[in-house]
Amino acid sequence: MIKLKDLISEQHDEEESVDMDRLIWNDGYLDDIAEKMGYDDDFTKQFWNQHYLPTLYHCTTEENYEKVKVEGLKQKQNTRGAISNRHIGPAVFTTQEEVEISSFKDSYGPVVIAINIKKMKSDGFTPEVQKEPDWARAEKLEFVLRKMGQENAEASRFVDSSDQTSPGTIIIYSRIPPKYLSLVEYHD
Numbered sequence: 402m403i404k405l406k407d408l409i410s411e412q413h414d415e416e417e418s419v420d421m422d423r424l425i426w427n428d429g430y431l432d433d434i435a436e437k438m439g440y441d442d443d444f445t446k447q448f449w450n451q452h453y454l455p456t457l458y459h460c461t462t463e464e465n466y467e468k469v470k471v472e473g474l475k476q477k478q479n480t481r482g483a484i485s486n487r488h489i490g491p492a493v494f495t496t497q498e499e500v501e502i503s504s505f506k507d508s509y510g511p512v513v514i515a516i517n518i519k520k521m522k523s524d525g526f527t528p529e530v531q532k533e534p535d536w537a538r539a540e541k542l543e544f545v546l547r548k549m550g551q552e553n554a555e556a557s558r559f560v561d562s563s564d565q566t567s568p569g570t571i572i573i574y575s576r577i578p579p580k581y582l583s584l585v586e587y588h589d
Contacts, residue, residue, distance in 0.1 A: 424545065425559075428538065435541050438548045444537065448571070449527040454518040457495035457571055458502055458585065462510035466584075469514065474577040489534075493577060498569030506586075513586040521581050528575030533566040540568075 423430045432442075441447065459474055476491035495516060496505060502513055521527065531537065539559035546554030560566060 419549065425542070431538070431542060431545065435545050438545055440541060440544050442541070444531055445527075445529045448530045449522055454522060455497040457497055457516040457518055457573075458499070458505070459493060459495045459514045459516060460502065460505040460509040461512050461514065463512055465510065466512040466514070469582065470579060472576075473579045473582065474514070474516075474573075476574065476576060489572060491574070493573040493575070495571050495573060496567065496569045497571055498567065501567055501569055511586070512584070515583045515585045516577060517581045517583065521577075526578075526581075528573055530574070531572045532568070533570045533572065535560045535566050536568050536570070 419434060420430070424434060425431075435442070461469060474493045476493055478491045496502065506513065532540070536556065539556035542559050543554045543556040556568065560568075
């Protein structure tokens with residue numbers, strides 16, 4: 402057991418030990434320990450306050466693109482194949498990784514749309530965003546383990562790769578108006 406007081410600032414007098422099994426398997430426990438270690442869990446704030454805002458990409462079918470040009474990207478309740486994402490609710494799934502576009506095209510359609518995040522921020526339109534739940538949890542676990550001195554604690558070690566999730570996925574909980582969208586690619 403590792404003493405929590407050795408890992409957090411001197412202002413805490415806790416003698417609580419970190420139970421590694423509970424840390425790995427119990428989300429509430431992980432949340433408590435991460436908070437005590439100073440983990441900032443507000444991904445929306447972190448995303449919109451970063452110095453470099455990435456271009457996000459969304460893939461769709463040719464038929465849907467005709468609607469997108471007029472209505473923008475609408476939140477959909479569709480499940481995304483991955484088990485860990487089935488409870489997310491209405492959202493727009495995007496990626497910030499250009500290397501993922503080809504697999505997104507295979508799954509969602511050949512039309513690639515770029516989302517101008519910089520323009521959204523400059524207009525003050527900063528909706529709630531999240532990482533995929535498995536990756537958000539894995540990054541929190543990585544933070545805690547690194548605080549505990551485990552240098553090889555890579556987030557990817559804590560995610561089931563067969564679940565089709567990605568560290569580059571950004572989930573947007575808002576409709577995205579057409580003025581922030583541009584066509585990148587229409588056909589393969």
